[in-house]
Amino acid sequence: MRTIVVGTRQSALALTQTNQVIDELKELSRQNGIECEFELRKIVTKGDRILDVTLSKVGGKGLFVKEIEQAMMDKEIDIAVHSMKDMPFELPEGLMVGAVPKRQDPRDVLITKGEKALDELPQGALVGTSSLRRSSQLQHSRPDLRIQPVRGNIDSRLRKLESEGFDAIVLAAAGMHRIGWQDRISAYVPPEVCVPAVGQGALCIECRADDEFVLNLLSKIQDDDTALAVRAERSFLGRLNGGCQVPLGAYATVERTGGGTELSLTAMVGSPDGAELLKETLRGSDPEALGREAAEKLIARGADRILAEAYESGQIE
Numbered sequence: 001m002r003t004i005v006v007g008t009r010q011s012a013l014a015l016t017q018t019n020q021v022i023d024e025l026k027e028l029s030r031q032n033g034i035e036c037e038f039e040l041r042k043i044v045t046k047g048d049r050i051l052d053v054t055l056s057k058v059g060g061k062g063l064f065v066k067e068i069e070q071a072m073m074d075k076e077i078d079i080a081v082h083s084m085k086d087m088p089f090e091l092p093e094g095l096m097v098g099a100v101p102k103r104q105d106p107r108d109v110l111i112t113k114g115e116k117a118l119d120e121l122p123q124g125a126l127v128g129t130s131s132l133r134r135s136s137q138l139q140h141s142r143p144d145l146r147i148q149p150v151r152g153n154i155d156s157r158l159r160k161l162e163s164e165g166f167d168a169i170v171l172a173a174a175g176m177h178r179i180g181w182q183d184r185i186s187a188y189v190p191p192e193v194c195v196p197a198v199g200q201g202a203l204c205i206e207c208r209a210d211d212e213f214v215l216n217l218l219s220k221i222q223d224d225d226t227a228l229a230v231r232a233e234r235s236f237l238g239r240l241n242g243g244c245q246v247p248l249g250a251y252a253t254v255e256r257t258g259g260g261t262e263l264s265l266t267a268m269v270g271s272p273d274g275a276e277l278l279k280e281t282l283r284g285s286d287p288e289a290l291g292r293e294a295a296e297k298l299i300a301r302g303a304d305r306i307l308a309e310a311y312e313s314g315q316i317e
């Protein structure tokens with residue numbers, strides 16, 4: 001019987017979402033008569049070892065993913081469960097996205113002291129986020145807000161809400177729901193106000209491209225609509241050169257009509273201070289073409305210049 005070794009980071013979120021996927025895969029393999037067992041292997045990544053350093057100074061997003069991918073190429077592990085939004089645009093040769101399960105809530109949320117929506121925060125409120133995408137869009141609708149970086153895993157960011165005097169911090173709804181802390185969410189920020197990060201709320205199950213057994217198993221957990229939406233969003237990301245330390249976001253939804261599938265993609269690029277905010281919403285049926293088209297429309301309006309300027313001050317989600 002095949003034992004599938006699942007690599008994971010050790011954060012509360014990584015462990016929880018990996019275990020949730022393993023439970024689902026166990027059930028799906030039983031239903032489909034696929035004989036296998038699962039084993040969890042914890043991996044400490046460079047990103048985890050240097051959680052208090054500004055990530056842009058040490059090389060950016062792939063930091064949470066690279067060592068896990070190396071372990072997969074070395075056959076120490078067979079699959080890994082990542083947050084889709086942490087995935088760099090390009091995967092290493094020999095690895096692939098084996099499946100994209102059904103997406104969780106893609107929205108950003110505010111965690112405040114007391115129940116407060118964005119427009120109820122006091123004048124000049126101190127808001128914690130290290131994401132230029134979030135700061136750009138929040139400052140665009142509330143220029144009075146003071147934004148300050150806050151890093152660390154979800155649990156340490158929540159502690160910093162108290163210890164560092166923030167009026168609010170911004171997190172992804174999906175993470176809070178997955179670890180069962182939805183009660184701490186004070187308000188949901190609508191995607192019209194804050195376009196989510198590319199892939200936010202979705203998971204990526206990565207595997208070796210030649211592992212037929214695993215690919216067959218993973219096909220059972222794939223959600224086709226989520227996979228299509230994420231392809232459109234990531235095509236946009238790829239066309240704008242993939243940097244995730246930059247203020248861009250994209251969110252796609254899928255509608256199945258009688259005739260076929262239609263995607264709607266909203267993409268944004270903004271300056272970190274929110275003074276400039278460009279958005280496009282497009283519809284179409286080819287996810288890659290839609291992402292490219294959105295990028296080209298935004299580039300024609302100056303997105304390249306905004307991103308180049310923001311890159312200098314690069315921070316990270």
Ligand SMILES: NCc1[nH]cc(CCC(=O)O)c1CC(=O)O
Nearest residue numbers: 083171172174175200201202317
């Ligand atoms: N930036 C880190 C990160 N990567 C994935 C999530 C959880 C949400 C998701 O899976 O999209 C988070 C935390 C957050 O942004 O609040």
